[in-house]
Amino acid sequence: MSEQKKRAVILLSGGLDSATVLAIAQHAGYDCYALSFDYGQRHNTELHAAKKIAQQFNVRQHLVLPMALDAIGGSALTDEAIDVPETLAEGIPVTYVPARNTVFLSIALGWAEVLGARDIFIGVNAVDYSGYPDCRPEFIEAFEQLANLATKAGVEGDHFSVQAPLIEMSKSDTIRRGIELGVDYSKTVSCYQADEEGRACGVCDSCRLRKAGFEQAGAGDPTNYQ
Template sequence: MSTAFRSSPPRAVVLLSGGLDSATTLAIARDAGFDCHCLSLDYGQRHRIELEAAATVATALCASEHRVLHLGLDEFGGSALTDTRIAIPVDGVQPGIPATYVPARNTIMLSLALAWAEVLGSRDIFVGVNAVDYSGYPDCRPEYIAAFETMANLATKAGVEGRKLTVHAPLIDLSKAEIIRIGSKLGIDYRATVSCYQADEQGMACGVCDSCRLRREGFAAAGVADPTPYMRNPQEA
């Protein structure tokens, strides 16, 4: 008897921070039939607990592999996330680019994902950037993602030989509430995720940083109970 040939699912590199958005992005990639290889970056962030969350999420969502690369962007500083001398903003989301912007972070992360994708023979990278309910980062905009994809196809052996790479940003035009609704339908346990910029070693969220505010408002707008463990009553924020 002959056995019908079954092709392997396409591989994708998924950037996974351990937060709500990247977890949802992983779930979307998996639901689309990709064999997901997750990449996290230990860049000297003050909320390193997110890396433990990333490992938990990768296991829960059946990723084929999860790697953590170590790159000390705190050597440069320049961000409230990598330099403890710079205060985390806690007065609500304000216009402009906040102190939590990490110079070139998404470019660095996408470049590392691109390198791994070439080695894996993958033509797909997934990233959980969002240009609706976000803090104003320039490297979360659609035009940035399009520009990076163009560069990737110019700069790689795979691209030059005609194996076009696609950078997927499935959340880029969604509100936080829409993201949460999609993730909930895909079975994500958001208790396992850490979004807070100054979460403690147990993953308790401050409730007042921009990321906490956007996350909390998103759950409320989605009509989904917020499972986030907070250090204080969110109503006090």
């Protein structure tokens, strides 16, 4: 391991938020190890985007793990029988993937322990859209406690930190920060139902939030729409 830098595992979906988090971690001086999941989502374009982003930031390693969450279903993102909504509804949306962030962070924790990394970065946000229970500060704090209770490293005194630098930032603030750090948002895919070429639908919740974020940031929207 580099004596000058600490290692960190970055959850990298290929979307706007995770790309910004990777840039933030790298700017903070971490050796970055990117982790993506092929979890049975509707499209693989976000994984192609993650690969491009990882290459742009020259991460130490980009690991893509298969994980068939579509086998249990329960989400519009993993079950073709459930339509992706085009209007914002009350409560937890059907695009919530059951326990996804818990599962992803658990794998990131295991890899971090193997790598000797003690920091895990995740791009959750509780300001612009707080419908997901696993995007709240309480969840992040609870998982960090779990990480330090349930690992050899934690029990032996090494402290794991789960970092969510975007959790209290608006989408426009996230975009401004990413632009400062050189994120090429044209490489990112946020749409829940992007086509095979990575073009966004422009009408799902994620597209609406992204579009509004660029408008409020006063930045040109580089998204490739259908």
